[in-house]
Each structure stands twice: as C-alpha cells, then as structure tokens.
Amino acid sequence: MRIATARSAIDYICGRTDQEQAEPVPNCPGWTVHNAAAHIGRVGIAWAEMISSAPDDPQSRERGYERSGRKLAGSPMTDLAAWAHSAIDRLVDDPDQRCYFSMTGGEGTARLWAWHAASELGMHRLDVELALGHEHSMTSAQALDAAEYTCQFFLPAMRRVLDRDPGRLTARLVDDGDEVGSVTIESLSESGSTAAAVIEGPPIQVLLGLWGRPHHGVEVCDGDSEVWQQWRALPSEAFQFGTWD
CATH class of the missing domain: 3.30.1050 (Nonspecific Lipid-transfer Protein; Chain A)
Known part of the structure; x- marks a missing residue:
C-alpha cells in the first residue's frame, strides 16, 4: 500500500501541466508546483543512495544530496518523476533489506523507507492539491x-x-x-x-x-x-x- 501511495503521489505531482507548474504552493513559501516536483525528484536521488548503502554508512546521506545537487535547474517533469520512481524501485524486492535510514541516522530497512516515502510524498501531494484547488485524495487511513x-x-x-x-x-x-x-x-x-x-x-x-x-x-x-x-x-x-x- 505504501509503495503504491508513494508512486501515485509522484505521478500526480510530476504530471501537472505547464500552467499548473507555475502556480505558487502556499504551504511551502517560495515554491511553485515545479519546485515541489524538483524537490521530490532530487530527494529521490538522495534516497536511492542511502537505500543502496550499508546501515553504518552515514556519509551516504551527504553523497546522495551531493549527487542530487549536480542536476541542472529546469529539469523536465519526466526526469523528475523518473528520479523519484527510481528510489521507490529499490524498495520492492526485499522489504527487510538493511540500509542506512536518515531519520534515525543509522540502521533502517527498505520497509521503513517505504513508510517514509508514502508519508513525505503524500504530504507534498497535499501541498500541491491545495495549491491547485484540487480535492485532497488522501484517505483517513x-x-x-x-x-x-x-x-x-x-x-x-x-x-x-x-x-x-x-x-x-x-x-x-x-x-x-x-x-x-x-x-x-x-x-x-x-x-x-x-x-x-x-x-x-x-x-x-x-x-x-x-x-x-x-x-x-x-x-x-x-x-x-x-x-x-x-x-x-x-x-x-x-x-x-x-x-x-
């Protein structure tokens, strides 16, 4: 369920029209919808690095964000979506895969990353839905x-x-x-x-x-x-x- 929730949020945020991409996101001052998409694409690159790293490799966080920072401004939505989905792809095969987890600064699992992804990407979907005047799709559960x-x-x-x-x-x-x-x-x-x-x-x-x-x-x-x-x-x-x- 969480992986499907994360993927749905990626597709929604990165599937906006050119006009919608230019809309400001009130919940995130200074951001447009495109900035929200850039955020989830770039953090996807960083997440993928940490998910692929050993639990005792805290430098994986710095490496991931350094990699994400090398991407050019104005990246198309298709690239942003692909980067985000690439991180989720790493969570599918083995939910108990041990890896570095940034929220605890130590050992985690792919299952924890899936929970993180569903929660954070779901929140950014709420941000964009509000910005565009769309009904919130998140269920109470x-x-x-x-x-x-x-x-x-x-x-x-x-x-x-x-x-x-x-x-x-x-x-x-x-x-x-x-x-x-x-x-x-x-x-x-x-x-x-x-x-x-x-x-x-x-x-x-x-x-x-x-x-x-x-x-x-x-x-x-x-x-x-x-x-x-x-x-x-x-x-x-x-x-x-x-x-x-």
Missing part, C-alpha cells in the same frame, strides 16, 4: 498512517536536530465524529517536566498541523497549547530545502 510515521520518526528527528523537547503530544484523528486513531510523541525530558497537550481534529488537518503546515479544525482539548505550537514549529526551524529550480 492514509492520514493516520502518515501521522504515525510523523510522530515515530519525522518529528523526533526534528527534535534531535534542535535539541529541544516541547513535551508530550497526543493527536486524535477524528472523522465525522468517529476517532480514526491516535498517535503520541512521548517527552524525553529528564527533568520530570509534565508539559503535555492533547489535540483533536480531522485526519488530514491534524497531519498538516504536525508538519507545520496551515490547517483548520484542530483544537487543543487538554493540556498546554504551547506544547502543540512548539511541535508545529519544529519542521521549519530544523530544516528547509531551497527551491533548487
């Missing part, structure tokens, strides 16, 4: 899966980069009054801090909020709202890709 990845790997990685622990956060994903599921990021504080928050909202909107994107309908239903705001701020503070093209 996919949003929950992406939120679980985000809270287990992505946001903890951002926390490590900034060496800042906002506290314990629980997110409840609710669709038409029914809870689809919930995810929690535990605090790592050694000081015994009790800072915590519980948020609730529609699945896609919760996911957007976790990635620091504009969202609506998400409420802090318990605890300290500052915990939620600090978690939301981590992605853009920790790391932000340039436009490349």
Whole structure:
C-alpha cells in the first residue's frame, strides 16, 4: 500500500501541466508546483543512495544530496518523476533489506523507507492539491498512517536536530465524529517536566498541523497549547530545502 501511495503521489505531482507548474504552493513559501516536483525528484536521488548503502554508512546521506545537487535547474517533469520512481524501485524486492535510514541516522530497512516515502510524498501531494484547488485524495487511513510515521520518526528527528523537547503530544484523528486513531510523541525530558497537550481534529488537518503546515479544525482539548505550537514549529526551524529550480 505504501509503495503504491508513494508512486501515485509522484505521478500526480510530476504530471501537472505547464500552467499548473507555475502556480505558487502556499504551504511551502517560495515554491511553485515545479519546485515541489524538483524537490521530490532530487530527494529521490538522495534516497536511492542511502537505500543502496550499508546501515553504518552515514556519509551516504551527504553523497546522495551531493549527487542530487549536480542536476541542472529546469529539469523536465519526466526526469523528475523518473528520479523519484527510481528510489521507490529499490524498495520492492526485499522489504527487510538493511540500509542506512536518515531519520534515525543509522540502521533502517527498505520497509521503513517505504513508510517514509508514502508519508513525505503524500504530504507534498497535499501541498500541491491545495495549491491547485484540487480535492485532497488522501484517505483517513492514509492520514493516520502518515501521522504515525510523523510522530515515530519525522518529528523526533526534528527534535534531535534542535535539541529541544516541547513535551508530550497526543493527536486524535477524528472523522465525522468517529476517532480514526491516535498517535503520541512521548517527552524525553529528564527533568520530570509534565508539559503535555492533547489535540483533536480531522485526519488530514491534524497531519498538516504536525508538519507545520496551515490547517483548520484542530483544537487543543487538554493540556498546554504551547506544547502543540512548539511541535508545529519544529519542521521549519530544523530544516528547509531551497527551491533548487
């Protein structure tokens, strides 16, 4: 399912018309739709390098992004899609293949990369759908899966980069009054801090909020709202890709 989700996102983002490619992406200031496609194409090159490398080869990340940076600006969408699909191709044969995984800075598997790809590429699809006024295609189940990845790997990685622990956060994903599921990021504080928050909202909107994107309908239903705001701020503070093209 995750590999199919990732491939579908690539085809959607890289399949836009010339006119659509020029549209700005409000969720990613400074980006157009073409910049979003350039991003997923270029990170595909970097992912492929890490997926092909041993778990104890942290230099594979630097090599991958150095390779991606050599690609020329203005690359056609067909090339961008091919680079992204090439990374996904490496995940098909053996899900338990051991390799370097950037979110933990160490050992991972092709299965983890597939989860990463479905979650990140799914998020960028949401960005482009919003930019073009298209209905969001992500299901509640996919949003929950992406939120679980985000809270287990992505946001903890951002926390490590900034060496800042906002506290314990629980997110409840609710669709038409029914809870689809919930995810929690535990605090790592050694000081015994009790800072915590519980948020609730529609699945896609919760996911957007976790990635620091504009969202609506998400409420802090318990605890300290500052915990939620600090978690939301981590992605853009920790790391932000340039436009490349």
